Amino acid sequence: MLIEARNLYRFYGNTCAVADLSLTLEKGEILGFLGPNGAGKSTTMQMLCGTLAPSAGEIRINSIDLLERPKEAKRHLGYLPEIPPLYRELTVDEYLNYCGRLHGLRGAALIRARDEAKARCGLAAVGGRLIGNLSKGYQQRVGIAQAILHAPPVVVLDEPTVGLDPIQIREIRSLIRDLGREHAVLLSTHILPEVQAVCSRVMIVHQGKVALNAPIDELERHMRASSLILVTADPADPAALQAVNGVHDVRPLEGGHRYEVFHDKDRNPAPALAALVVEKGWGLLELTPVRHSIEEIFVDITRQEAA
Numbered sequence: 484m485l486i487e488a489r490n491l492y493r494f495y496g497n498t499c500a501v502a503d504l505s506l507t508l509e510k511g512e513i514l515g516f517l518g519p520n521g522a523g524k525s526t527t528m529q530m531l532c533g534t535l536a537p538s539a540g541e542i543r544i545n546s547i548d549l550l551e552r553p554k555e556a557k558r559h560l561g562y563l564p565e566i567p568p569l570y571r572e573l574t575v576d577e578y579l580n581y582c583g584r585l586h587g588l589r590g591a592a593l594i595r596a597r598d599e600a601k602a603r604c605g606l607a608a609v610g611g612r613l614i615g616n617l618s619k620g621y622q623q624r625v626g627i628a629q630a631i632l633h634a635p636p637v638v639v640l641d642e643p644t645v646g647l648d649p650i651q652i653r654e655i656r657s658l659i660r661d662l663g664r665e666h667a668v669l670l671s672t673h674i675l676p677e678v679q680a681v682c683s684r685v686m687i688v689h690q691g692k693v694a695l696n697a698p699i700d701e702l703e704r705h706m707r708a709s710s711l712i713l714v715t716a717d718p719a720d721p722a723a724l725q726a727v728n729g730v731h732d733v734r735p736l737e738g739g740h741r742y743e744v745f746h747d748k749d750r751n752p753a754p755a756l757a758a759l760v761v762e763k764g765w766g767l768l769e770l771t772p773v774r775h776s777i778e779e780i781f782v783d784i785t786r787q788e789a790a
């Protein structure tokens with residue numbers, strides 16, 4: 484086990500930001516740490532990386548107790564905080580040399596580690612550029628290069644794609660997938676599709692508590708709602724829609740000829756609905772499954788637990 488955290492708590496004054504959170508991370512895993520704003524992700528990551536003391540709980544990194552032997556445990560960790568600790572007035576090489584020296588690397592070993600991190604993060608061509616002059620996407624790559632410089636088995640990335648444009652987001656995600664082959668990666672985000680795009684397992688936190696800890700396909704199951712949005716060019720007949728096998732309710736929505744069609748969770752009536760709309764000549768414009776948001780998944784899961 485590369486990360487093993489047990490029963491973590493963190494209070495800020497009287498506010499409980501993290502409550503009884505346990506987490507494990509194994510080699511070869513990319514764990515998506517997902518939750519709405521304020522859920523306690525950054526607080527948890529700071530505790531796991533040894534930059535914030537838990538109010539209670541235990542953390543082991545590669546079997547080393549982080550609270551008892553912090554220096555040793557942190558050698559096995561690379562961390563990209565939410566706001567990357569970059570020096571804008573240094574060049575990429577100067578900055579990575581500096582970070583490498585902090586990790587105790589010197590001489591040829593330092594150059595080798597730096598050049599390898601640069602190559603893996605697609606920075607080979609920009610070693611001489613000032614960090615302050617790089618685009619946000621490239622600055623984020625420098626932050627990731629800094630995190631993997633000392634070849635740690637565990638890499639922790641806090642919201643690595645925030646503020647990037649769609650092309651940069653794709654590039655950083657592909658970089659994270661590559662990292663996942665050789666490191667165990669813990670990735671925090673509040674974006675559901677990000678987790679689906681890169682992670683093998685997901686942990687959803689809400690108000691400091693774990694709501695779901697499951698393989699990625701289980702998230703897919705939770706996301707699937709039991710309704711479809713149907714949009715037609717001409718008015719459709721709700722009664723006819725409701726007569727389709729598996730449909731148990733049809734609600735007209737505002738704006739144009741839009742309907743939400745509720746159905747049995749295990750039976751998708753989309754093909755039959757499409758056929759009906761075509762047969763009646765209503766003009767099929769859209770037929771889309773409704774996806775749950777993180778908040779709705781959380782409500783769904785806690786409701787199931789209560790039941």
Ligand SMILES: Nc1ncnc2c1ncn2[C@@H]1O[C@H](COP(=O)(O)OP(=O)(O)OP(=O)(O)O)[C@@H](O)[C@H]1O
Pocket residue numbers: 495498499500518519520521522523524525526527673
């Ligand atoms: N230094 C602090 N002092 C007081 N309260 C804090 C402090 N840091 C965080 N909090 C509170 O703890 C809770 C969890 O915050 P945290 O930053 O861990 O959430 P998050 O999931 O990372 O959210 P975001 O996605 O917005 O970064 C929030 O209610 C936040 O207001």
